[in-house]
Amino acid sequence: DSGVTQTPKHLITATGQRVTLRCSPRSGDLSVYWYQQSLDQGLQFLIQYYNGEERAKGNILERFSAQQFPDLHSELNLSSLELGDSALYFCASSVGGSYNSPIHFGNGTRLTVT
Amino acid sequence: GENVEQHPSTLSVQEGDSAVIKCTYSDSASNYFPWYKQELGKRPQLIIDIRSNVGEKKDQRIAVTLNKTAKHFSLHITETQPEDSAVYFCAASKSGGYQKVTFGTGTKLQVIP
Numbered sequence: 001d002s003g004v005t006q007t008p009k010h011l012i013t014a015t016g017q018r019v020t021l022r023c024s025p026r027s028g029d030l031s032v033y034w035y036q037q038s039l040d041q042g043l044q045f046l047i048q049y050y051n052g053e054e055r056a057k058g059n060i061l062e063r064f065s066a067q068q069f070p071d072l073h074s075e076l077n078l079s080s081l082e083l084g085d086s087a088l089y090f091c092a093s094s095v096g097g098s099y100n101s102p103i104h105f106g107n108g109t110r111l112t113v114t
Numbered sequence: 115g116e117n118v119e120q121h122p123s124t125l126s127v128q129e130g131d132s133a134v135i136k137c138t139y140s141d142s143a144s145n146y147f148p149w150y151k152q153e154l155g156k157r158p159q160l161i162i163d164i165r166s167n168v169g170e171k172k173d174q175r176i177a178v179t180l181n182k183t184a185k186h187f188s189l190h191i192t193e194t195q196p197e198d199s200a201v202y203f204c205a206a207s208k209s210g211g212y213q214k215v216t217f218g219t220g221t222k223l224q225v226i227p
Contacts, residue, residue, distance in 0.1 A: 042217065042219045042220045050213075096212050097212060098211060099209055103148065103160070103207075
């Protein structure tokens with residue numbers, strides 16, 4: 001167990017809908033990262049937060065948004081869902097800040113859009 | 115920004131042989147290089163990492179080497195076993211205000227029994 005908790009594990013929804021994925025980082029970690037992994041693809045970086053502030057943005061669609069709350073948990077909101085959004089969404093966390101530390105991944109949320 | 119290239123994209127080896135995966139990075143300020151193993155349908159898991167003040171690190175059958183001058187680092191797996199079959203990702207990270215991490219595109223390793 002990495003200590004990074006993601007809920008739900010599975011999500012099945014229809015096109016056009018909106019969903020929220022939740023992530024609790026490891027205790028003590030201030031940085032949260034979100035990645036999208038489509039079938040047989042690599043890790044597509046979406047967005048990073050550090051201590052509540054957005055720090056880096058990757059190839060995140062305008063239909064997607066995220067935030068990190070004061071208690072450091074994070075949510076990824078996906079709206080106007082399309083079939084192509086079906087993927088495994090990983091949250092990861094690290095201590096972050098001015099120190100390089102290992103990045104630990106959660107078990108992911110598998111999103112299926114029908 | 116940082117760019118990490120990883121080769122090869124797929125690798126097949128016979129059980130017991132060695133496997134080598136190579137990565138190059140572009141930002142000379144990167145100073146931490148972790149490697150992850152991802153089994154099918156599971157999360158990437160950290161298997162070994164190396165910091166820029168070290169040239170080589172070993173952990174049983176896996177080792178990582180770093181050449182800062184050439185800006186490349188490699189993962190070596192010796193005496194491969196079927197359970198080593200997975201996708202391996204390299205990453206380059208630098209600190210300074212907050213940690214910035216860039217992943218490679220992954221290498222699918224197949225160990226043939």
